[in-house]
Amino acid sequence: MKLIIIDSERCVGCQSCMFACARRHHEAGLAKSCIFVHSSGGMERGFNLVVCRACDDPPCPKVCPTGALRRARRGGGVRLDLEKCHGCGNCRTTCLLKAIFWNSEINKPMICSHCGYCAKFCPHGVIAALKEEEKLEYAL
Amino acid sequence: MLCDESLSTVLHIDLSKKSFRTERRPELFEKYLGGAGVAIQLLHENCPKDCDPLGPENPIILAVGPLTALFPLGSKTVAMFKSPHTGNLGESHCGGRSAVALRMAGYGGIVIEGVSETPIYVAVHGNKVYFRDASSIWGLGGIVTGQILREAEAGTGFRTIMRIGPAGERLVSYACVTTETYRHFGRLGLGAVFGSKKLKSVVISGQQSLQVTDQKLYREIYEEIYENAVTSPLMKKYHDLGTAENILPLNELGGLPTRNLQEARLAQAANISGEYFAEHYLGRRLACSHCPVGCIHIAALREPDSVKPYFYKTSMISYDYEPMYALGSMLGGSDAKGLMRLMDQVEALGLDAMSTGVILAWATEAQEKGNISEKETLGLALGWGNYHAYLKAVRFIVEQPNHFYRALAQGVDRASSLYGGRDFALAMGGNEMPGYHTGPASHLGVLIGARHSHLDNAGYSVDQKILAKNLVSPRELAEALLMEEHWRQILSSLVVCFFAREIYKKDVVARALQLSGFSLDPEELIGIGKEIHREKYRFKEREGFSLGQLRIPKRILETPTLVEGWDENYLIKVMESVKEMMAS
Numbered sequence: 147m148k149l150i151i152i153d154s155e156r157c158v159g160c161q162s163c164m165f166a167c168a169r170r171h172h173e174a175g176l177a178k179s180c181i182f183v184h185s186s187g188g189m190e191r192g193f194n195l196v197v198c199r200a201c202d203d204p205p206c207p208k209v210c211p212t213g214a215l216r217r218a219r220r221g222g223g224v225r226l227d228l229e230k231c232h233g234c235g236n237c238r239t240t241c242l243l244k245a246i247f248w249n250s251e252i253n254k255p256m257i258c259s260h261c262g263y264c265a266k267f268c269p270h271g272v273i274a275a276l277k278e279e280e281k282l283e284y285a286l
Numbered sequence: 287m288l289c290d291e292s293l294s295t296v297l298h299i300d301l302s303k304k305s306f307r308t309e310r311r312p313e314l315f316e317k318y319l320g321g322a323g324v325a326i327q328l329l330h331e332n333c334p335k336d337c338d339p340l341g342p343e344n345p346i347i348l349a350v351g352p353l354t355a356l357f358p359l360g361s362k363t364v365a366m367f368k369s370p371h372t373g374n375l376g377e378s379h380c381g382g383r384s385a386v387a388l389r390m391a392g393y394g395g396i397v398i399e400g401v402s403e404t405p406i407y408v409a410v411h412g413n414k415v416y417f418r419d420a421s422s423i424w425g426l427g428g429i430v431t432g433q434i435l436r437e438a439e440a441g442t443g444f445r446t447i448m449r450i451g452p453a454g455e456r457l458v459s460y461a462c463v464t465t466e467t468y469r470h471f472g473r474l475g476l477g478a479v480f481g482s483k484k485l486k487s488v489v490i491s492g493q494q495s496l497q498v499t500d501q502k503l504y505r506e507i508y509e510e511i512y513e514n515a516v517t518s519p520l521m522k523k524y525h526d527l528g529t530a531e532n533i534l535p536l537n538e539l540g541g542l543p544t545r546n547l548q549e550a551r552l553a554q555a556a557n558i559s560g561e562y563f564a565e566h567y568l569g570r571r572l573a574c575s576h577c578p579v580g581c582i583h584i585a586a587l588r589e590p591d592s593v594k595p596y597f598y599k600t601s602m603i604s605y606d607y608e609p610m611y612a613l614g615s616m617l618g619g620s621d622a623k624g625l626m627r628l629m630d631q632v633e634a635l636g637l638d639a640m641s642t643g644v645i646l647a648w649a650t651e652a653q654e655k656g657n658i659s660e661k662e663t664l665g666l667a668l669g670w671g672n673y674h675a676y677l678k679a680v681r682f683i684v685e686q687p688n689h690f691y692r693a694l695a696q697g698v699d700r701a702s703s704l705y706g707g708r709d710f711a712l713a714m715g716g717n718e719m720p721g722y723h724t725g726p727a728s729h730l731g732v733l734i735g736a737r738h739s740h741l742d743n744a745g746y747s748v749d750q751k752i753l754a755k756n757l758v759s760p761r762e763l764a765e766a767l768l769m770e771e772h773w774r775q776i777l778s779s780l781v782v783c784f785f786a787r788e789i790y791k792k793d794v795v796a797r798a799l800q801l802s803g804f805s806l807d808p809e810e811l812i813g814i815g816k817e818i819h820r821e822k823y824r825f826k827e828r829e830g831f832s833l834g835q836l837r838i839p840k841r842i843l844e845t846p847t848l849v850e851g852w853d854e855n856y857l858i859k860v861m862e863s864v865k866e867m868m869a870s
Contacts, residue, residue, distance in 0.1 A: 158571050158572050158573035158580035158582075159572055159573055159575075160573035160574070160575065160576060160577050160578050160579075160580060161386075161443075161575050161576060162358065162512075162576065162578050165355075165576060168495075169501075169504070169505055169508065172501050173495050174355075174356055174495065174496040174497070174498050174501075174504060175355060175390060175493075175494055175495040175496040176355070176386075176390055176444065176493045176494070176495075177493055177494050177495040178495065182443055183443060184442045184443030185442070185443070187433075187436065188432065188433065188436065188467060189466055189467055189468065189572050190467060190468075190570065190584060190602035192570065267512060267578070269516050269578035269579075269580070270580070
């Protein structure tokens with residue numbers, strides 16, 4: 147599974163995806179969400195979607211000093227081994243997309259696992275969860 | 287027993303002392319849920335009898351509830367204050383990011399007291415409260431103020447930026463508070479209360495976790511409600527054309543107030559309809575936080591610069607049924623571009639669009655009838671549909687250069703008491719009428735409604751669904767309106783958007799409330815609704831309100847409606863029935 151952004155121009159900024167991600171983490175509220183929607187400088191300009199885009203060659207594992215981050219073997223994105231992670235935050239600094247979120251309770255990163263749960267709660271088809279073999283048209 | 291402590295935490299902010307404290311009020315939230323139910327209690331506690339609405343002792347109460355940030359469409363904040371417009375209960379609801387931000391900051395309510403000597407704004411970031419100088423943004427419009435505060439404050443994506451424009455600063459009694467550029471605490475003059483406190487803005491942000499009683503059940507109930515919200519045909523009208531969808535059907539029914547309600551149909555209504563706007567101008571759709579519907583419709587108006595060739599500006603203008611009625615049909619306007627320019631100007635000034643439109647409509651008729659002349663209007667010929675003149679008039683209302691515009695800045699009741707034209711001054715309980723002339727229930731609903739809003743009890747719907755077929759007895763109509771208003775106290779205490787009323791039925795509400803630790807059966811909820819309503823009336827009566835003293839503008843009796851066979855006497859009898867039922 148891989149989460150992709152079909153077209154952020156369709157986003158109405160409801161943030162249902164953010165609440166969904168928190169529920170996926172057995173939480174209510176917004177503290178534990180790995181996807182973030184904010185306006186592009188005023189809602190009239192539309193919205194930016196911040197979430198791991200499952201880079202083909204992700205920079206975040208390269209800066210992890212403990213080998214806690216590795217590219218996922220199946221599906222998209224990276225996997226974090228919490229036991230190996232020291233919480234240095236290098237990954238967060240290096241991610242251009244700012245898609246590495248932070249769990250301040252345990253002082254470690256939170257990264258989208260591309261489970262696709264949030265896409266079920268996107269009312270306007272802004273994001274979608276793709277299976278390995280699937281292809282979808284999306285805006286560049 | 288509430289399972290999330292933050293819900294019952296009330297933040298008190300004192301603008302005089304520049305201090306703040308928090309207070310735990312579990313007993314209040316357990317009894318009255320949140321939102322309107324808690325806000326009216328906080329108002330009773332903090333607003334002294336007969337206080338000056340524009341004085342330091344008038345508090346601003348903001349409250350959210352147990353469903354806020356937990357369930358879809360739990361997206362509204364309730365504001366309560368003493369209204370400078372009516373001199374009585376002020377209650378106004380707003381979406382945007384306001385409700386989720388307030389709850390995520392860790393509060394169920396905020397009470398703002400006192401007055402600052404110099405312009406100020408308050409930033410609440412979680413448990414930190416900052417008082418910041420607003421001298422440099424005092425005088426600026428609501429849109430520019432938002433742009434500046436977005437850069438100055440933290441919390442992007444998790445915050446609300448409530449602010450006033452020049453109308454609030456200059457104490458226009460129906461000035462609004464704007465959040466997120468396009469949503470408002472619109473009615474009854476919260477903007478003027480902000481202005482009187484020299485409070486330009488309140489920024490709130492937060493990102494906390496909430497506790498629920500059962501995670502698994504939470505997900506189940508959430509999914510059920512979400513599914514309903516996105517698939518229910520009852521929600522369709524809000525997401526396709528938005529509330530502007532109402533223009534054509536109401537016009538068809540003869541219920542669209544036109545030219546100060548001299549008529550109830552506008553021949554060119556198609557030119558200012560939701561369909562026309564969607565086809566020609568709809569530029570973007572937006573939603574409040576945690577609302578999958580996205581009813582906010584934004585028009586893109588591209589216009590050439592007035593001076594420089596090959597310069598264009600594209601204004602993004604929010605449109606909804608009510609401003610389109612008030613600034614469109616009510617003013618006899620059928621020029622979409624003129625209407626958009628006026629909506630944009632009203633937005634920047636920070637005026638309530640509905641009151642503004644009704645006041646301009648009264649002024650137009652008063653000028654037509656000779657109550658006033660160009661001497662009063664300062665040279666403006668306020669003809670029906672003359673947007674050129676209306677654009678200037680709204681600026682005069684805010685600037686108040688003479689006695690006449692000072693009167694207009696205090697509403698149509700005040701203006702007509704000074705200049706005549708009472709019979710066509712369309713205010714109910716001191717608040718300018720909403721866009722429904724469907725029959726007696728539409729007007730009665732606003733007259734008897736605790737905040738004199740069409741949303742108090744949706745009388746316009748009773749007209750169409752019940753009275754159009756059969757004019758029921760005054761007692762039956764009183765019962766129908768009160769029953770709806772009682773239930774809406776619950777919706778506005780949870781707080782869910784009224785647009786979701788078909789989704790949040792009694793049993794759904796009772797189940798959703800379980801997750802926050804409430805165990806209430808549907809019948810108990812109705813009892814709480816009644817009590818909240820009674821508490822609002824207790825405040826109203828304390829401040830001198832009496833159902834028997836309500837003024838019925840003659841005009842509403844003169845222009846025919848869909849419902850036939852009613853007169854002033856019928857209205858009076860319904861109000862008497864309401865009074866009896868409230869007393870028992």
